Every structure is written in structure tokens, then in C-alpha cells.
Amino acid sequence: MKSIFASFAALACLTGSAFAQDDQDLIARGAYISRLGDCVACHTAPGGTPYAGGRAIISDLGTIFSTNITPDPRSGIGSYTQAQFSDAVRHGLRADGAHLYPAMPYPSYSKITDEDMHALYAYFMKGVEPAAQASPQTDLGFPFNQRWGMVFWNAVFSSSTSFAPQTAASDAINRGAYLVEGLGHCGSCHTKRGFGMQEKAYDAKSDAFLAGGELNGWPVPSLRAKAATGPGIAGWSEQDIVDYLAEGRNRFAAVGGEMKDVVAHSSSYMSDQDLHAIAAYLKTLTPSAPENAKPASAAAETASRLTAAKNLTLGERVYIDNCGACHFVDGRGGQKIFPTLDGASIVTGKSPVGLITTILAGASTPSTPKGPSVNLMPGFANRLSNEEIAALATFVRGAWTNDADAVSDKQVGEIRTHLEAGSSH
Amino acid sequence: MAIINDEVDAVVVGLGWSGSIMSIELARAGLKVRALERGSDQTSKDFAYPMPADQYGYDVRNKIFAKPKDAAMTVRHTVDDTALPTRKWGSFGPGSNVGGAGLHWTAVLIRPTPTDLKLKTYADETYAPRQLQEDMQLQDFPVTWEEMEPHFDYFEKVCGQSGKAGNVKGEILPGGDPFEGPRSNPMPLPALEDTLNCSMFKEAATKLGYHPFPNPSANASQAWTNPYGQQIAPCNYCGFCSKYPCLNYSKASPQTTILDALKRHPNFSYRTNAEVVRVDLHDDKKTARGVTYYNENGEEVFQPAKIVLLCSFQFQNVRLMLLSGIGTPYDPMTGEGVVGRNYAFLSNGNATLFYKDKNFNPFATAGATGQMFNDISPRPGFEDGVKYGFIGGAKIHSSQATGNPIGTSLPKGTPNWGAGWKKGMKDWYGHSMKVSITTTCMSYRGNYMDLDPTYRDKYGNPLARITFDWKENELKLQQYLRDIVLNITKELQPDSFTESFLKMDSHYDLRPYVSTHNVGGAVMGDDPKTSAINKYLQSWDVHNVFAVGGNAFPQNFQANPTDMIGALSLFSAEKIVGEYIKNPGALVQA
Known part of the structure; x- marks a missing residue:
């Protein structure tokens, strides 16, 4: 033996x-x-x-x-x-x-x-x-x-120049720039495209670089992170960025949409050193003008309305019955498990498609070496009507410090139809 | 001809708490591990919000318990009785499926004390010869507090234990349990919030000179990432906990703490609907060559393995050893043999206090919500045991483990059926609290397990038979505890109260629920004449078989068993990885 x-x-x-x-x-x-x-x-x-x-x-x-x-x-x-x-x-x-x-x-x-x-x-x-x-032939018109x-x-x-390190920047920042601008091709999704479908910028020299946009209707957040506070990545520390890329989750957010595959197949395999380099580099990019946001006191107002639970709007009631168990009345959720809704880019993005899709279909974190838990949010398509989801989405887009536009029943209906068509294949 | 699987380094029988711990620790060490689970697979998806909030499904119909048709045993009081099979769960409810009882537990996560681990030594030092019942078979756990402490500490970090430490490195801290053994670290997370019953009980108990503290909990009070990288969520006090799977990732279970990390190991695999029916031994009976199970198609499969880890529930571990010829079966007449010896359970009791004008809001509670004290326990300085002639103690607590409306406690005089009962349910939901005891239970010559001569399972194998009844020591203890509970009740000044305790002539009643803390039957020890397994949970007779779980307890302490089961599993896994795989053989020389 x-x-x-x-x-x-x-x-x-x-x-x-x-x-x-x-x-x-x-x-x-x-x-x-x-x-x-x-x-x-x-x-x-x-x-x-x-x-x-x-x-x-x-x-x-x-x-x-x-x-x-x-x-x-x-x-x-x-x-x-x-x-x-x-x-x-x-x-x-x-x-x-x-x-x-x-x-x-x-x-x-x-x-x-x-x-x-x-x-x-x-x-x-x-x-x-x-x-x-053999892979299928691409046949565009x-x-x-x-x-x-x-x-x-x-x-x-096209930018066809080789990478040139900045002499004034640290080795880590240069490494991060090399990874983000080059191999990581983050701009493919996070930089807006111009009239010829080209990315508007390929490096940090332009403010348009990694300033966010939309992909398949989903809001794509800005990665310009040079700040200590503010909604989205600007309020994340270097470690928060590292955690997000390694584990698909951090103190504030859980990965969703197309980025889930990026974390699952690419960033979760990166060395700590490379992840810190990426984070350090993103922290050098000055954010574009932030999205609309209400003052901090508004967050407490929403929390106390939900706590009192009197004379609720439909959206507030649906939130308490379906979302509050995990995301809580303050919309702050739990670190690395329940994403924060207050100030989250998917909630406040100009396009509500990502938010509505997530409410309807649910979401789950990828299992990665450092973030093995598959934490799942159930989909609410079978539980909530278009009207209820529109009211809910409208509520969370305007709750706490969030200040984004209302959502209509029709928008929810269109996404529901699209998801049903997708799942029937 | 049986199907034969590829050989593995370790086969794990049962994928509950101990099976999950063993699997991940051995997989991390690089062993090829395969777990075989009798039930079906279960992931968080199956418990997604808000599905588990269904009292009829989970609490009444026992949706995530083992089905009696698959897991029944027979029960009797004495060797002179005929045992009959359990056709409906009553005083305990074993789990099934992936996660096992680790899904429906209440999640009180508390350590035994250093005295609990050396109870025989304590009894010899504290009681006069022959003062205790002569048929009592007390034994020390063959491990020291110092050996176990790092493993308690680690398992508590795995679970995100929430509570207040009472003794860190010998320093007694206010608000915790002053009688607990020294911990190397405070509990990972702060205590759960108290509900009204907790604060009332705490105040009354403190006034009477006791030392209450919050129930140590594996319902996480805050978000927690454990050493395996898994997240446990902050508990939202939903009121659906004991007997329910958690809808909120907040109760530590194999699913929330281990399985996602485990499944990432390419050297780990598992099969569900795979019911192991025996461990197959080599001809010399000194080593096992694997296990035989039935797969989901009812086909017989042989799983070759270099190590067999029995990690099913206590009953089934003992039964598999008996069915496989591992160790000598216990004979209560001669006192010889070890497999089946020292089966123990526990008793409970309570007073239910009714208040017309108080709202206890039981719908807002965590499973482990409560306050308890351990003043009444076998410990240096506790003298009433000697005075009244019993050994043991109890957690005395006021807990609120669920907010179940069906089965609301009703005051005396309320009709127990019809319109009057319905009115009573409506009137009294949320207007009562309990003061309860959860007791120790010693082991006795006549309380044991063997194979039933009459009843068989669907594969033709005999069911396990339990012979168990209350003994004088436990009944005396109940009378003593009743006085304390009624004293606290008086202090709490309810409008009225009811009580439920064992009397001196009570016998074990299989019907009302007590708790699923069944222990013993294949106990750990230093002496192969009185124990089936050594301190590393290794069979004395077949050195590559380990029996991991509550079966190892020589008697039952008053702490809930899961912390000890988790720590023992880690202790055994460490030894297997560190020593056994390098040098397979007996880890302890008898």
C-alpha cells in the first residue's frame, strides 16, 4: 500500500x-x-x-x-x-x-x-x-x-504602434498600461466606438479611453478610476479592483453580463502582481464627469422610508418583498456577496437594459480560484409582472443617491420577450 | 457482474459536513477523492429566494430530511422489547442529499468544554466510588483540548461563527461564556442581534447569578469570506431556519462554505443517488479494498479505494461497520465488543411563558437567535451534581429558532382542534417565549445499536436497531433543571406558563422532536476493548477505514455536536494527509 x-x-x-x-x-x-x-x-x-x-x-x-x-x-x-x-x-x-x-x-x-x-x-x-x-465562414453583406x-x-x-512605456510612471503602472491597452484589450468594450466602429482611443492620451459606453444595450461602466470616492470604480480602492478581477466580486459589486466571461476565463488567472498593476494603472485615469447623483442624505431618506414601510409606492413594496432580504433597506447589500445598489453603474446607467435583464433572468458569480462560491441571484420573471418590474427598476434607479431615469412597462416587456426568445432556442 | 469504477485514493461515503470537510482537505493535499452520496444533488439554486419560505413543505413535510423509507431504523427501550421501525421522523430528523443535515440544522455552533473531553477523569476525581450509576460507561475523548483547539478555531472560521467569546487565551471576557475553554481567537464575527425573549432572559438570568451569553451561531451576523474563499451572507432574520435550507446564504452549510471550492478541484468527483451498502475488505480483513454501492439505475457498482472515509450520519456509519464486518459488534450482555457500544442521545425540556401584551415577533429571527448559560455543567466548581447524585448539565437558554406559525404554543385551556384552536393560534402567535434546557446524556451498558433481526431495507440488508431509554441519572438531572427553569420563569412574570419536562418514571418517546444530536455507537478511545476507532477516527481493526462524525462521541455533552464534528474531521484529515498516506498503517498502537 x-x-x-x-x-x-x-x-x-x-x-x-x-x-x-x-x-x-x-x-x-x-x-x-x-x-x-x-x-x-x-x-x-x-x-x-x-x-x-x-x-x-x-x-x-x-x-x-x-x-x-x-x-x-x-x-x-x-x-x-x-x-x-x-x-x-x-x-x-x-x-x-x-x-x-x-x-x-x-x-x-x-x-x-x-x-x-x-x-x-x-x-x-x-x-x-x-x-x-473547420469553423463556419464569416459572410458579411x-x-x-x-x-x-x-x-x-x-x-x-487602427493604432498599430508598439507599446511605449512612460518614463515618468512606475514599473507597475507601465505594466498595467501594457496589459490594459494591449493584451487585455479592455477598450474593446469600455471605450466608445466612433462612426467607423473603431474605438475612439487606444491609450491614456485621450479622455475617451475606457470612459464607458454600451454593449448589446447594457451599460458598460467607465474604468477611469482616479478618485477616492464617487459612484462606480472611482470609489474603489486598488484592492477592490484586484478583487473584482480575481474573484468576480468585491466589497461593492458582483460581475455581470459579458464581463463574467472575462473574469472566468482571463482575469481570474492573472497573477496578483499583474492585477495590482492593472489597478494601479486604472487609478491614474481621471474620471469623466460622473453620472447624476443625489446628495448622501438622500440615501438615509430611502432607508428610513423602507424601514417604516408606510404608504409605499408599488416599486418600494416590490423592493421590500423581493430584494430587501439581500440588498437591505440601505441598498448596500453585503460585502462580496450581495452587490450594492446605491451608486452601482448597472443600476444608474443611461440604459436600463442590464438592470432589467438581471431582475428578469437573475445572475450568478463565476467560480474562480480565489472566489469559488457561485452566488446566485434568482430571476424574477415568473414572479413579477412587467408593471411591477418597471416600478421596481424605476424605484432603484431613483433610490438612495441614485438619480437615473424611470423605466416603462414597455421596455420591460421588450426585454422579457427577447429573453424568452433566447431561452427557447 | 458489478460495474467497477476507476480506483481512487479516498472514497468518501456521504457528502454532508464531515464528508465535505474530508473531501476538501484530502483534495487540497492532491489525493484523488470521490464522494458517494445516497441522496440527490442540491445547490444554492434549489434554495433560491423565496422558495424555502414554506413551512408546510420543510417543517411539516420534512422536505430536506432523509425519507424514512430510505433511512429508517428500528427502536426499542430494552433488550426485552421488540424494536419497531421509524415510519415517521419524531425525536430526531437525519438529513439526506448533498449537504446532509448541514442544511437543515439550527446552526448553533458551540464547543464542548475541556471537562467534556475528559469526563471520565472528571467523574473519577469528583464523585465518590459507586456514587454514579454502575451501568454508566463514561469515557474520555482520547484527544486533548490543546489538540482540538486549532481545529475548532479553523472550523469556526469556515462557518463564520458569530457570537461573543468568554475566554480568549485564558482571559475571561465579559458577555461571553466564562466556562468555555480557552480560545486562541475571539469568534470571527460579532453576535447576532437579540430579540425580545433574549433580552428578557438575559436580564432575569443575570439577576439570578447566572452567566448568560448569546448563542454562538453559524448564521452569520455579517458578510464573511471563509478560509476556502467562500462567502456567507449577513443573516436577514427571515424566521425560516431550523429544518429549512437557508434562502439567503447566511447559514453555514457544506454548500455555503465548502462545496463550490471543493468542486474546483479536478481530483475531486462525486456521485449522487449512490447508496453505499458495504465496505469491501481484503481477505485478511485488515484493510478495505473499496466500497459497493447502488447507483441511480439500481446497478451494483464497486468503487475501489485506498482509503474509505465513512462520513454518513451517525446511525449509518455504525450500520455500515456492522454490515461490513469492521470491528467486533457490541454485546450488552457481556459488555464485550465495540461496534454499537455507547449510543447516546439527549433530552430537552422547557417552560413556555405567555404574555398577552408582549410581541416577540418570532417571524424576525435567526435559527441560532437566543441567549444561554452553561453554569449548570460538569465543571470544576459545580457542586450540585455531587450533592444530588447525578453527573451532567444543560445549556439553559431562551431561543427562537423559527417563526413557524403552524404549531404556535398555546396556553392551558385552549382547545386543541376546531374553531377554538384556530382562534387560539391567531390570538397567541408571537405572544410566548420559551426557557429551555438541552441536556447532556451519559452512555450506559444497555443503550446501544446493533442490526435488526427482522426489518430489512430495499436491498435486503438489516436496518440498524437502537436500544435506548432514559436512565435514572438523566431523569434526576431533569428534575434539578426543572427547578431552575421554573425559578427563571417566576422571575420573568408571565401571565401564564406551561411546562414540559421528563418525570422520574418517563421513558424515551420517539414521537416529539428533541434534536438530531444522535451520537456514539462507534466511539473514539485509547483502548480497542472499549472503542471502535482511535483518536484519529481510524478503525482499530481495518486501518484504512475511518468513521467520521458524531458516532465518535463516547457520551453526549451539552454543547451542540457540529463544532466538535467539524473539528474532529479536520483533526483526522490532517493526520491522514500528514502521516497516513506516507505510511499507511495503524496511527495509534493499541
Whole structure:
């Protein structure tokens, strides 16, 4: 029996002995860089083989299917040289000379260093299982099916400069800038796009960079965090930002919407040092003008109205009966488990779509190495009518210090219909 | 031909508290672990707000308890009686499904005292020879306070224990239990808020010279992230707690504290609807080679394993040892044998105090809400035990574990059916409080477990049989405690009160609920003649089988058992990881 347990202990040391140690280190580094770039998120179909492509990315131009980037020589990128691989990742150029669509964030990836590209290439050639599986052809309508036209788009909109560290900034801030502007391609969602669907800015030189916007109707918060107080990320400490990225939750918020996948597949695998670098960098970006907010005294007024529970509006009553158990009368919830509603960007965003979707369909935190609990908020679609949800959403958007517009029954009805259509597939 | 699974390093039988702790600690150490759970899977999704707020479903119909058809045992008072099967849960309610009884518990999380761990030594030092009943079979726990303390501390952090420490590193702190053993740290979170019954009881008890403190609770008073990284939420005092799964992530359970972290380990897997029917031994009977279970299709499956961890409820652990031929069955006639020996339960009792003009608002309460005192306990300085000829004690407390409207206490003279009863329910809901006792229970030669000769389960295996009745020591203790409770009642000046205590001629009644603190039957000890397992919960006879849980208690102390079960599980896991897997064999030389 002794020997059996001994063999177990030895097992842990044996992994991929086919490669020399140097190669293995390089591949492991490449695997980590792939996590930083979150390649797997787009290049994997739901439930599909990792990196084998086929995920449909809905864009305003039409549906773009991600490609197979496993080292299979026919369906994947196995025949790519490192130079060809680098051109694809950093410049949107396929090995056959065709242009990629900027759903591939090559304008951001252009900042990836040569050293990181080398490791990433080693990983995709030697560390990823080849999958012989053709991904569906992307077929956008005219004129977008004319990939050569991307030459002009690239000339006008793309930033194709390599990363230049700021000499005045600390190593951590430069590292954070490299991760956020480059591999992390945070601007893909958090920077507004211009008339040509290009991101309005690709680095900290512009106030538009990471200033938030909308994605599929959901409000996307600003990541400009240089402040100590205020709603949203401006009021978060560096550690709060680190917690959010590592665990999908922090003292104030829990991740929702598209960002849940980013945390699950990418940021929760980042080293502490890199997460702190990202947070330090975001803390250098001055926030744009904050959303409307009422004075702090308004928070106490809402809490005392809910506590007294007399002559309640429909929205207040629905809140007490359905939401107060976890989010409480002060709208502050519980640290790392029940998100704060007072001042939360999803609640006060210009678009109420994220809020209404969450009330109807519920939400749950991703399980990550540092935040393993899958904490679930139930959906209330079966419990509350459109009228009740509209009243509730209107109430929370105006409760405490929140000061956002009312929501109509019709808006709730449209989202409910959309969700029902989605779940019936 | 049975299906044969891939071999694992450790198979865990039952995925409740002890099974979850064992699984995560062994998985963290890198072992390939597989848990087999008799019931179905359950995640937080199944208890999402507001589904559990359903008294009829959970409290009356016992929705998350084991079903008697799957988990019945037979019960009798003495060897001369014929035992009959439990067709409906009464005095206790074992859990089932993933999470086990760790979902429906009330979540009072309190340690035994250093004296509780060495009760035999205490009795020998305190009582005259033959002063206590001669058929009493007291034994020390074979572990010291110092050995257990770090594991209590860790388990309490796992659970987000909320309360007020009374003794930190020997310093007695006001507002806590002055009789508790020295803790290395204060409780992780502050105490729950008091309800009206708590503050009234606290005031009266203090006035009478007792030392009340808030019930130590595993309903978290504030948001908490535990050492496994899992979150427990601040309790919102919803009133649906004891017998209910928590709708708010606030009650520590395997789900809220361990399972999500555990499931991340690729070397951990679990099967549900997998009922283990025996541990299979090698021919020499000195080691186990795995376990046999029936899967959800009713197929027999053999699960090979290098270590077998029995982590099912106390009854089932003892029964599986008996069914598998692990250890010598106990014989109450000769006093020989160990498996089945020293089964113990506990008794309770209370006075219900009625006040027309007070509103106790029981709908706003946590499971562990209450105040208690431990002045009446086996401890140095407590002299009435010797004076009145009993050993033991009780938590004396006023708790409010649920806000259940069905079953509201009614004053004397209220009709117990029809319109008068309905009116009584309406009039009296929220107008009563209780002063209660939760007692120790010693072990005796005649209180034990074996296999029933008549009744069998659906697989043809005999049910466990419990032979148990109250003994003079426990009945004397009840009379003594009754006087104290009535004295406190008098101090509290109710409009009227009712009382419920055992009398000197009472026998064990299986019907009314007491608590699910069934212990013993495969107890831990230093001597293989009087214990089935050693201090690491390892079978003396089959060294790769460990029996983890309340079965290990040599007798029942007045503290609720979960803290000790959690700490013992961690203590055993530490030894398995640190020593056993490197050098498999007996961890204690008999």
C-alpha cells in the first residue's frame, strides 16, 4: 500500500516531459499570455473544443465567426510561421494576405512585445491540442465582405504602434498600461466606438479611453478610476479592483453580463502582481464627469422610508418583498456577496437594459480560484409582472443617491420577450 | 457482474459536513477523492429566494430530511422489547442529499468544554466510588483540548461563527461564556442581534447569578469570506431556519462554505443517488479494498479505494461497520465488543411563558437567535451534581429558532382542534417565549445499536436497531433543571406558563422532536476493548477505514455536536494527509 501512495506523490511532478524545460517554461508563459489576452473567450464555441473557433460574434456589421487557432495545419494555424502569426495577431493580416475584421482586437494587440509574441507562438504551436475542425465562414453583406477594404480602415482608425512605456510612471503602472491597452484589450468594450466602429482611443492620451459606453444595450461602466470616492470604480480602492478581477466580486459589486466571461476565463488567472498593476494603472485615469447623483442624505431618506414601510409606492413594496432580504433597506447589500445598489453603474446607467435583464433572468458569480462560491441571484420573471418590474427598476434607479431615469412597462416587456426568445432556442 | 469504477485514493461515503470537510482537505493535499452520496444533488439554486419560505413543505413535510423509507431504523427501550421501525421522523430528523443535515440544522455552533473531553477523569476525581450509576460507561475523548483547539478555531472560521467569546487565551471576557475553554481567537464575527425573549432572559438570568451569553451561531451576523474563499451572507432574520435550507446564504452549510471550492478541484468527483451498502475488505480483513454501492439505475457498482472515509450520519456509519464486518459488534450482555457500544442521545425540556401584551415577533429571527448559560455543567466548581447524585448539565437558554406559525404554543385551556384552536393560534402567535434546557446524556451498558433481526431495507440488508431509554441519572438531572427553569420563569412574570419536562418514571418517546444530536455507537478511545476507532477516527481493526462524525462521541455533552464534528474531521484529515498516506498503517498502537 505504501508504494501506491508514493507513486501518487510522484505523479504531480510529471507533466509533458516531451519538451525540454526551456521549451516548457516558454509554453507556460505563452499559456499565461493567452489568458491575459483572453484568446479562448472568442476562439471557442459554446461547449466546444478550446481555441477551435466557431463562436458567433454579433456585430453591427453582421455575424462574424471566430476562427480555429489550434495548431491543426488545415483547419487551424499549424502552418503559420512566427512572422505570419505575429502579423495576424498584431496587424490583422492572415497568412494568405487577407485582412481580418477588427472583431479581432489587433489594434490593441499591436502593443504586444516581440518577447510575448514569441511565447504566445510557442504555446499555440506546442501547448494547444490541434483540432481538425473547420469553423463556419464569416459572410458579411456587401460592402463588408470586401476584406481588402480593411486596408483603408486600418490606415484611418487602427493604432498599430508598439507599446511605449512612460518614463515618468512606475514599473507597475507601465505594466498595467501594457496589459490594459494591449493584451487585455479592455477598450474593446469600455471605450466608445466612433462612426467607423473603431474605438475612439487606444491609450491614456485621450479622455475617451475606457470612459464607458454600451454593449448589446447594457451599460458598460467607465474604468477611469482616479478618485477616492464617487459612484462606480472611482470609489474603489486598488484592492477592490484586484478583487473584482480575481474573484468576480468585491466589497461593492458582483460581475455581470459579458464581463463574467472575462473574469472566468482571463482575469481570474492573472497573477496578483499583474492585477495590482492593472489597478494601479486604472487609478491614474481621471474620471469623466460622473453620472447624476443625489446628495448622501438622500440615501438615509430611502432607508428610513423602507424601514417604516408606510404608504409605499408599488416599486418600494416590490423592493421590500423581493430584494430587501439581500440588498437591505440601505441598498448596500453585503460585502462580496450581495452587490450594492446605491451608486452601482448597472443600476444608474443611461440604459436600463442590464438592470432589467438581471431582475428578469437573475445572475450568478463565476467560480474562480480565489472566489469559488457561485452566488446566485434568482430571476424574477415568473414572479413579477412587467408593471411591477418597471416600478421596481424605476424605484432603484431613483433610490438612495441614485438619480437615473424611470423605466416603462414597455421596455420591460421588450426585454422579457427577447429573453424568452433566447431561452427557447 | 458489478460495474467497477476507476480506483481512487479516498472514497468518501456521504457528502454532508464531515464528508465535505474530508473531501476538501484530502483534495487540497492532491489525493484523488470521490464522494458517494445516497441522496440527490442540491445547490444554492434549489434554495433560491423565496422558495424555502414554506413551512408546510420543510417543517411539516420534512422536505430536506432523509425519507424514512430510505433511512429508517428500528427502536426499542430494552433488550426485552421488540424494536419497531421509524415510519415517521419524531425525536430526531437525519438529513439526506448533498449537504446532509448541514442544511437543515439550527446552526448553533458551540464547543464542548475541556471537562467534556475528559469526563471520565472528571467523574473519577469528583464523585465518590459507586456514587454514579454502575451501568454508566463514561469515557474520555482520547484527544486533548490543546489538540482540538486549532481545529475548532479553523472550523469556526469556515462557518463564520458569530457570537461573543468568554475566554480568549485564558482571559475571561465579559458577555461571553466564562466556562468555555480557552480560545486562541475571539469568534470571527460579532453576535447576532437579540430579540425580545433574549433580552428578557438575559436580564432575569443575570439577576439570578447566572452567566448568560448569546448563542454562538453559524448564521452569520455579517458578510464573511471563509478560509476556502467562500462567502456567507449577513443573516436577514427571515424566521425560516431550523429544518429549512437557508434562502439567503447566511447559514453555514457544506454548500455555503465548502462545496463550490471543493468542486474546483479536478481530483475531486462525486456521485449522487449512490447508496453505499458495504465496505469491501481484503481477505485478511485488515484493510478495505473499496466500497459497493447502488447507483441511480439500481446497478451494483464497486468503487475501489485506498482509503474509505465513512462520513454518513451517525446511525449509518455504525450500520455500515456492522454490515461490513469492521470491528467486533457490541454485546450488552457481556459488555464485550465495540461496534454499537455507547449510543447516546439527549433530552430537552422547557417552560413556555405567555404574555398577552408582549410581541416577540418570532417571524424576525435567526435559527441560532437566543441567549444561554452553561453554569449548570460538569465543571470544576459545580457542586450540585455531587450533592444530588447525578453527573451532567444543560445549556439553559431562551431561543427562537423559527417563526413557524403552524404549531404556535398555546396556553392551558385552549382547545386543541376546531374553531377554538384556530382562534387560539391567531390570538397567541408571537405572544410566548420559551426557557429551555438541552441536556447532556451519559452512555450506559444497555443503550446501544446493533442490526435488526427482522426489518430489512430495499436491498435486503438489516436496518440498524437502537436500544435506548432514559436512565435514572438523566431523569434526576431533569428534575434539578426543572427547578431552575421554573425559578427563571417566576422571575420573568408571565401571565401564564406551561411546562414540559421528563418525570422520574418517563421513558424515551420517539414521537416529539428533541434534536438530531444522535451520537456514539462507534466511539473514539485509547483502548480497542472499549472503542471502535482511535483518536484519529481510524478503525482499530481495518486501518484504512475511518468513521467520521458524531458516532465518535463516547457520551453526549451539552454543547451542540457540529463544532466538535467539524473539528474532529479536520483533526483526522490532517493526520491522514500528514502521516497516513506516507505510511499507511495503524496511527495509534493499541
